[in-house]
Amino acid sequence: RSLVVRRPNVTKYTYVKLDELKDQTVVSLYGVVVFFKQPFKSRGTDFCSSLKITDQSNLKIVCTIFCDKLENHPKIFQIGDIIRLHRVKVHSMTLLNTHGFSVVTFDGAVGGPVEPRASSLHFHFDKEDRRIVKELRSWAATQTLRPPLPTIPLSAVQPRTYFDLTCQLLSKAVIDSTCTLLRVWDGTRCSRPLLRVIVERSSVEGPSSFSRQKENLIANVLVYDNHVMVARELKPGDFLRIYNLRAIPGASKVPGLTSNQLEDQDHLAFHLHGGTAYGRGIRVLAPELHPKWELYARKEAKLVCRGEPDTSGGGDAVQTSKL
DNA sequence: TTAGGATTAG
Numbered sequence: 001r002s003l004v005v006r007r008p009n010v011t012k013y014t015y016v017k018l019d020e021l022k023d024q025t026v027v028s029l030y031g032v033v034v035f036f037k038q039p040f041k042s043r044g045t046d047f048c049s050s051l052k053i054t055d056q057s058n059l060k061i062v063c064t065i066f067c068d069k070l071e072n073h074p075k076i077f078q079i080g081d082i083i084r085l086h087r088v089k090v091h092s093m094t095l096l097n098t099h100g101f102s103v104v105t106f107d108g109a110v111g112g113p114v115e116p117r118a119s120s121l122h123f124h125f126d127k128e129d130r131r132i133v134k135e136l137r138s139w140a141a142t143q144t145l146r147p148p149l150p151t152i153p154l155s156a157v158q159p160r161t162y163f164d165l166t167c168q169l170l171s172k173a174v175i176d177s178t179c180t181l182l183r184v185w186d187g188t189r190c191s192r193p194l195l196r197v198i199v200e201r202s203s204v205e206g207p208s209s210f211s212r213q214k215e216n217l218i219a220n221v222l223v224y225d226n227h228v229m230v231a232r233e234l235k236p237g238d239f240l241r242i243y244n245l246r247a248i249p250g251a252s253k254v255p256g257l258t259s260n261q262l263e264d265q266d267h268l269a270f271h272l273h274g275g276t277a278y279g280r281g282i283r284v285l286a287p288e289l290h291p292k293w294e295l296y297a298r299k300e301a302k303l304v305c306r307g308e309p310d311t312s313g314g315g316d317a318v319q320t321s322k323l
Numbered sequence: 324t325t326a327g328g329a330t331t332a333g
Contacts, residue, residue, distance in 0.1 A: 035328060036328095037328070040326095041325095042324080042325035042326065043324080043325055043326085044324040044325030044326090045324070045325070046324080046325060047325095048325060048326060050326065050327080050328065051328090052328075062326095062327075062328085064325090064326060064327075066324080066325055066326085094327080162330070178333080179333070222333075224331080224333065225331095225333095244330070246330080246331080248331095271331075271333075273330070273331040273332080273333080274331070274333090275330070275331075276328080277328070277329060277330040277331090278328075278329070278330055279328075280330075
């Protein structure tokens with residue numbers, strides 16, 4: 001058998017604009033993400049990614065991706081991300097992945113590095129892609145598509161609001177078949193006292209307790225229903241983005257205290273309700289997306305430590321990324 | 324095939 005020497009990939013892709021879509025054709029295109037859901041389990045055999053994209057034509061087009069492998073789904077982290085789709089089929093003005101489908105995404109920030117986040121092992125990427133990404137970024141910047149802040153830190157969370165949280169998982173515990181507790185932090189201190197959740201030591205994965213100082217920074221996130229199976233795959237230490245999390249004031253259930261004690265009435269708990277409305281879900285952040293927490297975590301730490309004797313920290317230091 | 328954005332109700 002002779003060795004086949006491949007020429008460098010010279011495939012030329014033609015990208016169409018969203019106002020050039022013709023029904024039942026297979027196309028490749030670029031867009032800016034204006035809505036997205038992280039992949040969720042469908043009633044069939046696949047995971048489903050549901051998104052809406054736009055481009056300079058200003059049309060907004062729905063795109064649905066069915067794929068049984070999570071890693072083949074688009075790596076979208078926030079509104080404004082740039083997406084490149086290869087081989088999607090136009091179905092009455094919506095897009096569906098078709099045979100040979102592949103996807104690459106990019107951060108949407110003007111001036112940032114153009115780093116492809118591919119969902120397949122091999123993918124085409126050249127100068128022309130770089131140019132298109134930059135062009136779309138510049139255009140999107142004039143459209144007020146991106147949220148003013150990518151996520152809200154714990155220190156800025158308001159009761160009864162929905163928000164996206166970027167955080168690190170410290171430990172987790174299965175509560176029951178429909179609920180899992182995630183204990184997370186982002187290095188900032190919530191302006192409200194945080195709800196305590198008491199669980200059996202044996203059900204905890206990861207450390208079952210932390211220094212008092214650290215406990216004050218830890219948010220208890222209760223995730224329900226469809227999110228329980230996602231939570232099962234999470235490992236203590238993972239950096240997460242939790243979408244459409246809700247801050248709920250309530251009373252701590254601490255043994256020996258009655259729940260109607262005044263000081264217990266306003267503690268914040270965090271609920272990730274069942275369903276995928278408003279993009280609700282959890283995503284593990286790849287290393288290149290880990291937050292640059294070092295600076296503000298340290299600044300916050302000073303505030304936290306003021307007046308507290310226990311500042312040892314020990315092995316509890318925030319694990320931060322190299323970036 | 325599946326979903327088809329559009330808050331749980333713990």
